Amino acid sequence: MANLRQELEALGFTVLAEEHREPSDTVDLLGAVWLSLNAVIPPDDAPSLPRPPGRARWLLRCALLIAAVPALALATALDRLPLKPLAGRGKVSNAYRVVARCDATARPGPR
Structure with a gap:
């Protein structure tokens, strides 16, 4: 999750919420x-x-x-x-949801 958050922020997104759930x-x-x-x-x-x-x-x-x-x-x-x-046992899960907003003015060019 930390890597995803870092990459989203590098692309000009602001992470608004994240949720970890048990795999369905x-x-x-x-x-x-x-x-x-x-x-x-x-x-x-x-x-x-x-x-x-x-x-x-x-x-x-x-x-x-x-x-x-x-x-x-x-x-x-x-x-x-x-x-x-x-x-779903323990702290490891393969399911999560991320809501992020694109800050268009801060977004760099293609990577």
């Missing part, structure tokens, strides 16, 4: 697995690719994603069963 849903492990898979499985299309991928690359991505379904199901089960009761 535990999907951290599932999200981590999905992002990891997406990082290693070849993209089916991206603006940074030198040329659009062909059908073979699309089929490869589909096959790898289908093969990853057990890992995604396991991550979902672990998020729901052993991790859900632990969510």
Whole structure:
């Protein structure tokens, strides 16, 4: 939160309020697995690719994603069963809300 507040202030925003809450849903492990898979499985299309991928690359991505379904199901089960009761305990939370006002006159150029 401190990093977010610092960055907002550097961009010319004034933080008016912040709120920390218990997570309403535990999907951290599932999200981590999905992002990891997406990082290693070849993209089916991206603006940074030198040329659009062909059908073979699309089929490869589909096959790898289908093969990853057990890992995604396991991550979902672990998020729901052993991790859900632990969510929100202690002072750590993955959910927060920030309300900030843009001070247009103080706002620097693009970063």
